[in-house]
Amino acid sequence: MDKPFYDFEIVGDAFRFHFKSIGAKIIPKIIIYQETDMPNYYNLVLADVLPDGSFDIYVKSNNGDMEKILATVVQTLMVFLAYHPKANICFSGSSETRTRLYQIVLAKEIEKVNPILDILGFRNNRLEAFETNKNYEGFVVSKKKSNI
Amino acid sequence: MKTLERKTVEQPQKQMATVATGQFATVEALATYKTTQANKMLAKVKNFDEFFTVDGMRK
Numbered sequence: 545m546d547k548p549f550y551d552f553e554i555v556g557d558a559f560r561f562h563f564k565s566i567g568a569k570i571i572p573k574i575i576i577y578q579e580t581d582m583p584n585y586y587n588l589v590l591a592d593v594l595p596d597g598s599f600d601i602y603v604k605s606n607n608g609d610m611e612k613i614l615a616t617v618v619q620t621l622m623v624f625l626a627y628h629p630k631a632n633i634c635f636s637g638s639s640e641t642r643t644r645l646y647q648i649v650l651a652k653e654i655e656k657v658n659p660i661l662d663i664l665g666f667r668n669n670r671l672e673a674f675e676t677n678k679n680y681e682g683f684v685v686s687k688k689k690s691n692i
Numbered sequence: 693m694k695t696l697e698r699k700t701v702e703q704p705q706k707q708m709a710t711v712a713t714g715q716f717a718t719v720e721a722l723a724t725y726k727t728t729q730a731n732k733m734l735a736k737v738k739n740f741d742e743f744f745t746v747d748g749m750r751k
């Protein structure tokens with residue numbers, strides 16, 4: 545949470561964010577918090593905006609700024625929860641590798657965010673309190689009840 | 693009328709290509725695809741009641 549992150553633009557009621565990854569290339573990115581079928585559950589989506597205006601979730605940018613991008617995602621998550629404090633945010637990577645990457649980031653950040661956020665991991669069709677040494681298929685993040 | 697018939701045939705092919713490459717023409721299409729995946733994951737969860745109330749509030 546204290547890592548460098550990109551400036552981002554908040555669109556509407558923080559359901560959408562735009563920022564630019566700046567490395568060897570300049571790559572516009574979009575983060576979307578989209579309602580799911582379940583009340584108060586939102587899905588986090590991160591994608592590249594391609595030159596033709598379309599969006600790509602699988603592209604490997606290799607722009608040398610992965611940590612800064614993920615730090616930016618965390619910052620947008622905090623903004624989204626400030627706008628929507630009762631929201632639960634679920635997410636997984638667009639591939640197993642990316643889900644594992646998210647897990648590594650959460651493992652690094654969990655001590656810092658623990659007073660503010662609840663992080664749950666999804667595995668074997670069940671949610672459980674996130675543990676750093678376990679592999680998960682997805683995650684659910686929400687504000688601690690005491691912070692709403 | 694012919695135009696409508698052609699659209700009906702082409703639409704499924706376009707959607708299949710979108711999923712295969714991970715590219716989406718609109719933000720709505722992207723959000724819909726990813727949210728469908730999220731809904732599938734959420735539908736599998738068997739123990740929501742341990743952590744959340746029925747209206748999705750954290751216990």
